[in-house]
Amino acid sequence: MPPIVAVIAPGMMGSAVAKRLSTAGLEIRTLLAGRSAESRERAAAAGMRDVAPGQVADADFILSIVPPGQALGLAERLAPALRAASRKPIYVDCNAVSPETVLRVAHVVRETGAGFVDGGIIGPPPEPDSSRTRIYLSGPDAGKVALLERYGLSMPIQPGPVGAASAMKMSYAGITKGFTALGATMMLAAMRAGTADALVAEMSVSQPQLLKWLTTQMPRMHGKAYRWVAEMQEIxxxxxxxxxxxxxxxxxxxxxxxxxxxxxxxxxxxxxxxxFCDKARTA
Structure with missing residues (x-):
């Protein structure tokens, strides 16, 4: 029988993960209380069904996909429903948090009798024709969650205990998002100093790949910056x-x-x- 999956919450990443699973025929549950109209529209488009916390706890798998600062709070909010559930789900924390934080989340979840798997998402929101998004899994029950690969997700198992997948995520994001921060700092400094044109000209010759990467990533960062604050603190x-x-x-x-x-x-x-990015594109 196909598993029932709860995905919380219907942000850009969560709704894309949910859509991959619902397109493959799975029932996807979520919580929409207090969510914006935009979130509700994303949830509907992704095939997510709004339910009560008890019905979330009755799923086979719960995928927590929230901003890093909300990871522990979500587990605490769901703990009463998980404790009351007669059939315990496996809770997968897919958030960009440190191994120390994920162990705190695991403690809250395991006290309810539910299973726990550490997860770390690398890549953009998944698309039907894309395999660039991977959800790394670690912990004793990781193999059970990897069952979802049959339904459109890429879920490599990271060897090691709970915390290993989060360590992988922290290492990767520390390079990519840390480097984006470094690039943004120097772009802003060059624009204020009036040296942006010279910098773009030099990088076009000596570091063309680096310049292209930075100017591609920078516009995508703006709308995500609020989520990256806590992520940098976790790193x-x-x-x-x-x-x-x-x-x-x-x-x-x-x-x-x-x-x-x-x-x-x-x-x-x-x-x-x-x-600055416009200068680079027209250089």
Missing amino acids: AAFVGADRPGAGLYEAAANLYEVIAADVAGPREETKLLDA
């Missing part, structure tokens, strides 16, 4: 507070916080970043 924790590199990610968190506020307000920083 800093993963690096270790006593390690000098942790400060890089605390600074990146501060940058993304500024960008997020700018997106919601004057859009001064984002206009400068867009202007």
Whole structure:
């Protein structure tokens, strides 16, 4: 019998994952209480059905796909329903959190009697014709969750205990999103100093691939910056507070916080970043 899957919540990533599974014929449940009209529209388009927490707990698998700062809170919110469920699901935390945070989430879930698997998503929201999105899994029950590969997801198992998949995610995001923060910092500095044209000209000759990568990623970052603040803080924790590199990610968190506020307000920083990218495209 096909498994029932709960996906929380219907953000861009969650709804795309849900759509892959619903298109393959699975019943997808979610929670829409307090969600915006836009979220409800995404959920409907993805084939997600709004249910009560008890019906979420009655699913075979629960995929938690929320901003990193909400990962622990979601587990705590669902704990009473999980505790009351007669047939326990496997709860998969797919969020960009440190191994330490995922162990705290696992403790909350396991106390209810439910199973727990650590997950880490790498890649964009999955599309029907794309295999670029992988949900790494770790922990003793990872193989049970990998059953969902039959329904359109790519779910490689990361060897190791709960925390191994999150460590993989932190390592990868620390490079890609950390590098995006570094690029944004220098783009903004060059625009303010009046050296952007010279920088673009030099990079077009000496670092063309790097320039293309940065200017492709930068516009995509603007709308995600608010979610990346907590993610950078989680990466800093993963690096270790006593390690000098942790400060890089605390600074990146501060940058993304500024960008997020700018997106919601004057859009001064984002206009400068867009202007730099425009220079690169026309160089």
